Amino acid sequence: xxxxxxxxxxxxxxxxxxxxxxxxxxxxxxxxxxxxxxxxxxxxxxxxxxxxxxxxxxxxxxxxxxxxxxx
Numbered sequence: 001x002x003x004x005x006x007x008x009x010x011x012x013x014x015x016x017x018x019x020x021x022x023x024x025x026x027x028x029x030x031x032x033x034x035x036x037x038x039x040x041x042x043x044x045x046x047x048x049x050x051x052x053x054x055x056x057x058x059x060x061x062x063x064x065x066x067x068x069x070x071x
Contacts, residue, residue: 026053 028042
């Protein structure tokens, strides 16, 4: 009986740890200034605001293509 209880507790701890590691925290930012704002801006899909997440890579670089004028 003690062995069963220990197995159940171990399984619960492992499952809880896996869930916590797989969740990513995210927040809403103003795209142009990278200022953290209320989540409601992103939830309403307001132009100029985007969700950011706590990605482990941290190497995401945003690039914008400029228009070339033909002369």
